Structure formats: C-alpha cells, structure tokens
Amino acid sequence: MFFIDTIEVAGLGNRSYLAGGERTAVAVDPPRDIDQVITAAARRxxxxxxxxxxxxxxxYVTGGLELARLTGAAYLVPAGARVSYERVPVHxxxxxxxxxxxxxxxRALATPGHTxxxxSYALEENGTAVAVFTGGSLLIGTVGRPDLVEPRLTEHLAQAQHASAHRLATELPDDTAVLPTHGFGSFCSSGQAEGEYTTIGKEKASNEALTxxxxxxxADLLAGLDDIPAYYTHMGxxxxAGPAPVDLSPPAVAxxxxxxxRLAAGEWVVDLRNRVAFAEGHVVGSFNFEAEGQLATYLAWLIPWGKPVTLLAESAGQLAxxxxxxxxVGIDRPAAAATGEPARWAREGExxxxxSRATFADLAGHSKDGVVVLDVRRASERSAGFIEGSVHxxxxxxxxxxxxxxEGQVWVHCAGGMRAAIAASxxxxxxxxxxxVDDSFDSAERAGLTVDTL
Incomplete structure (x- = not known):
C-alpha cells in the first residue's frame, strides 16, 4: 500500500506532495517552510x-535543499538544471x-516546456504507474507557462509543452493520478486549474494540450500569457544558488x-488587517496587504526588491x-513588527x-463630476470588459x-475588492x-454602468 499527502501552499496557488509506503517517503517540490513537510512525515x-x-x-523559494540536509535524504534535481550545490542529477x-x-x-520522465x-516523476507500484508528479508540465485542464525562462525560448518551450503532455498521455495508464505543483492560482500556470483532481484519462479528453x-x-497558449510578477526575476x-534556512522567530518589536x-525613511510599513478595518483607520502612509489574501504574491510583486518592510498585525498569530x-518568496525577515490596534501604532496626538468604501451601485448613483474611475486589473482582465472612461x-x-x-476623487476597483484595497492604500x-470599490466586477453591468469590450 502507498499514500500520497497533498500539502497546500494556498497563498501562492501551489501544491507540494509527500508520497510513500510504510517506512519511507519522497517529498516533491517542497515549500521553503519545510516544517509542515516534516510534520506530515512524522504523522505517517x-x-x-x-x-x-x-x-x-x-x-517561490524551494525548501528542498534544506529538507534534504536535515533528513539526510537524497536530493534529486534535473541534470539539466544549473545549480551551485551538491545534488543527485536526474536524467x-x-x-x-x-x-x-x-x-x-x-521514474523520471523528461517533460521540457515550463523550463x-x-x-516529471511517475510513482510506480509494483511496476504500474499510479500517479505522476507533473510540476509545471501537465496541469489540471492546462499547462505551465513557457515564458518564464528566456523570451527567445518561449515559442520553442510552448511546442515542448505540447510534446511533453503527449508523452505523458501516451506512456501512462489512463487512471494515473495527475498531481501538479502549479495551477491553483500560481502565475506559473497558463490557466486556472479546472477542478481539484484529475487523471491522465480525464486530461486526454479535455486538456487543450492533448486535444x-x-x-x-x-498560438492560443502564447496569446493567453499574462503578466509575470516582478519578483520572479529573483526566485530562479x-x-x-541554494536557499538558506529560514528564520521564523518573531521580528523586533516596533x-x-x-x-x-521607518515611514519617514521611505521604508514600507504594511498593515495586514482586513481591508474593512484598514479603511476605517490606519497609520498615515501605511499600505494594506491583507494577510488572508494573496499576501506573498502581491507584496513581493509590488515592493522594490530588498526594501525593508515593517509588518503591522492584529495578532501574533496573524504576524507569524x-x-x-x-x-x-524570499522576503526573509521583516525589519520590525507590531501587533494590536492602529491607535497603538501612531504617535500621541497623530x-x-x-x-470610504463603496459598491458599483454606489458609483452608478454618484455624480461623475470630479471623479476618476481607476481600474487596477491586469490588461487581460480589462480586455473582456471595462467601465467607459476609466483609467487603467x-x-x-x-x-x-x-x-x-x-486629479479628482479616485474610485478604484479591481475584480473583487482585494487589489482595489491595496491600490486605495x-x-x-x-x-x-x-x-x-469593494465589489465584484460582475456587479458593474448590473449597476447600470456602461461596460464595453476592447
């Protein structure tokens, strides 16, 4: 008998896996905070x-090197990857x-395309493949994007993605579970996963790489590629080079x-509370990145790389x-942190x-004199519809x-409210x-706002 445990890394839209039998196991694409992988192994x-x-x-920054060091495990990395540390090169x-x-x-299966x-790695039980860990190759209903390595290679890698998907579909049984790392919100995916579970057979019937x-x-894959988060430049x-161990101890108290x-010095002070609480009251000059949202993705994307960041949280748990x-994502240590209420974070007398927060219905009923409507969605989202006259x-x-x-009062919106809150801050x-505007963009048309397509 075998087991496969899924380790969700929801904030980044990824998954890691622990798979094995009664005594030993393999960890696949582990996140940097490896304690949860070690805990999963101990539980088994x-x-x-x-x-x-x-x-x-x-x-993301991998935890693979440190996990292998701590456990004494063999560290398997594709032979073609240029790395600076000792590993077992996989062919x-x-x-x-x-x-x-x-x-x-x-069993290792070369599946170039994402890089x-x-x-990919097929897990075989007594000679029969029962699962395949596909990383950024064949995903649920889509594939990993091919444009993250080198622009000159993008079209070639897109063609390789097609060939790799067909190789997996040809060589593996239809009931083989497909277990990707990307596809659950990660910008490494060329599309959102369609469902939570799939098999080779299901992908053969529905995945465009196979149909x-x-x-x-x-042509369709290249046309649909979206913006690349700026921090990706630093992850590879x-x-x-080999990531250092992490330090998750509490930061210095500010x-x-x-x-x-720190604000006066031009550093970033980030308030982690929910957007409703932030709008009601916050330290002047602080930015709002909700801890419950895609914190890592958007903070790492927006902050100038290496800029010191101070975190403000409502609780020690939220901070941790x-x-x-x-x-x-490589933001290793906050410069400082504080917890509690915003009144404690502002100097006496400040x-x-x-x-204000509003809905699209509020916008529709508001005078447009002196109002700027700011759309902070990505261009790919705006191409499907936008508010006439809005700034993008x-x-x-x-x-x-x-x-x-x-100039004017700025009503800022996105697709659901989270990014609008960041922008408002x-x-x-x-x-x-x-x-x-803390509302779903679907409400814009229902509110009577003119929404056109580009």
Whole structure:
C-alpha cells in the first residue's frame, strides 16, 4: 500500500506532495517552510528518503535543499538544471526506490516546456504507474507557462509543452493520478486549474494540450500569457544558488516612534488587517496587504526588491502566518513588527487616516463630476470588459505610476475588492482622496454602468 499527502501552499496557488509506503517517503517540490513537510512525515511515521524537484522554480523559494540536509535524504534535481550545490542529477528514465516493502519506484520522465530541464516523476507500484508528479508540465485542464525562462525560448518551450503532455498521455495508464505543483492560482500556470483532481484519462479528453494540434495549441497558449510578477526575476537565481534556512522567530518589536521613523525613511510599513478595518483607520502612509489574501504574491510583486518592510498585525498569530508566507518568496525577515490596534501604532496626538468604501451601485448613483474611475486589473482582465472612461493602471504598476492618476476623487476597483484595497492604500498614502470599490466586477453591468469590450 502507498499514500500520497497533498500539502497546500494556498497563498501562492501551489501544491507540494509527500508520497510513500510504510517506512519511507519522497517529498516533491517542497515549500521553503519545510516544517509542515516534516510534520506530515512524522504523522505517517515514515522517513523522508528522497526529496525531488521537478524544476528550478520561478515563483517561490524551494525548501528542498534544506529538507534534504536535515533528513539526510537524497536530493534529486534535473541534470539539466544549473545549480551551485551538491545534488543527485536526474536524467530521463532514472529510477529511484522509494519503499521496497510497498514496491514503490519513482521514474523520471523528461517533460521540457515550463523550463528546458523540467522533469516529471511517475510513482510506480509494483511496476504500474499510479500517479505522476507533473510540476509545471501537465496541469489540471492546462499547462505551465513557457515564458518564464528566456523570451527567445518561449515559442520553442510552448511546442515542448505540447510534446511533453503527449508523452505523458501516451506512456501512462489512463487512471494515473495527475498531481501538479502549479495551477491553483500560481502565475506559473497558463490557466486556472479546472477542478481539484484529475487523471491522465480525464486530461486526454479535455486538456487543450492533448486535444489540439501543436500549431493551434501554441498560438492560443502564447496569446493567453499574462503578466509575470516582478519578483520572479529573483526566485530562479535564489533556487539555483541554494536557499538558506529560514528564520521564523518573531521580528523586533516596533513602537509608534520607530514606525514613524521607518515611514519617514521611505521604508514600507504594511498593515495586514482586513481591508474593512484598514479603511476605517490606519497609520498615515501605511499600505494594506491583507494577510488572508494573496499576501506573498502581491507584496513581493509590488515592493522594490530588498526594501525593508515593517509588518503591522492584529495578532501574533496573524504576524507569524504572514512571515511564513513571505519567506516562501524570499522576503526573509521583516525589519520590525507590531501587533494590536492602529491607535497603538501612531504617535500621541497623530490622527489615523481613513477612506470610504463603496459598491458599483454606489458609483452608478454618484455624480461623475470630479471623479476618476481607476481600474487596477491586469490588461487581460480589462480586455473582456471595462467601465467607459476609466483609467487603467494595473495594480503591480501603480506604485510607480501614482503621478499618472488624474486629479479628482479616485474610485478604484479591481475584480473583487482585494487589489482595489491595496491600490486605495497606495493612493491614500500619496495624499489622494480615494474610494475603494469593494465589489465584484460582475456587479458593474448590473449597476447600470456602461461596460464595453476592447
């Protein structure tokens, strides 16, 4: 008998896996905070004998090197990946015994496309594939994007994705479980996962990589590629160099004077509370990135790389969870932190800032005189419909382009409210009169606002 445990990394839209038998197991594409993988192995009562990477990751810092060091496991990395540390180089067709008692073998399958060296791993029980860990190759209803390595390679890698998907579909039984790393919100995926579970057979019937000819597939894939988070530039080099162990101990405590000093120095002070609480009252100049949202993705995307960040949280638990999220994308140590209420974070005599929240119905009923409607969605989202007359600056570019927002009261919106709250906090910190539209964009048309397609 074998087991496969899924380790969700929801904030980044990824999954990691622990698979094995009665005694030993393999960890696949582990996140940087490896304690949860170790806990999963302890719960199963197994030793981690192997740690494998499907590729050098572009969207997060891996915990694979440290996990292998702590457990004494063999660290398997595709042979074609250029890395600076000792590892077991994996070639196509290599087999690794995971648990002899359970008859478990891990077989490497070269599946280039997401990266040139990408490798999938079929888990075989007594010679029959029962699951395949596909990393950024064949995903649920889609594939990993091919444009994260080198622009000149993108079309070639897109063609390779098609070939790799067909290789998996040809060589593996239809009932083989497909277990990808990406596809659950990660920008490493070319699309959102369609469901939570799939098999080779299901993908053969529905995945466009397997139902379309290569030319049509490649053309559609390239046309649908979205913006690349800026911090991805730093993830590959960090993973190739060998990430350092993480330190999740509490940061230094910042009082109101230090918070003010850090703001005055141009550092980022990030309020992790929910957007409703932030809008009602916050330290002047602070930014709002909700701890319950895609904190790591959007903070790492927007913050100038290496800029010191101070975290403000409502509780020690919220702070600890945020630290865990941030180390996964290379924001290793907050410069300082504070917990509690915003009144404790402002100096005596200083007022808290606030701004209004609204719906699209409110916008429809409001006078348009002196009002600027700011759309902070990505261009791919705006192409499907927008509010006539709205200004478009994607959220990831806004902090550099605040000066481009026209004069007037700014009603800022996104697709659901989270990014609008981030944008509102950036504008508020810049001294603008802002209203955060906390509503689903589907409500815009129902509210009577003119929505056209480009």
């Amino acid at each position: 009562g197994v030793r981690i004998s192997h740690v494998v990477e499907t590729h050098v990751h572009n969207d 196509d067709g290599d087999r690794s015994e995971i648990d002899a008692t359970a008859g478990l073998i891990l 040139p060296h990408h490798t 379309r000819d290569v030319d049509t597939f490649v 080099p960090a993973n190739a 009082n109101a004077e230090e918070i003010a000093a 969870a945020a630290q865990r999220e941030l180390v996964r 007022d808290l800032a606030s701004f 600056i994607p959220i990831h570019a806004l902090h550099r382009r605040v000066h481009e927002v026209p 950036l504008l508020d910190a810049a001294g603008r009169d802002v209203v955060a």
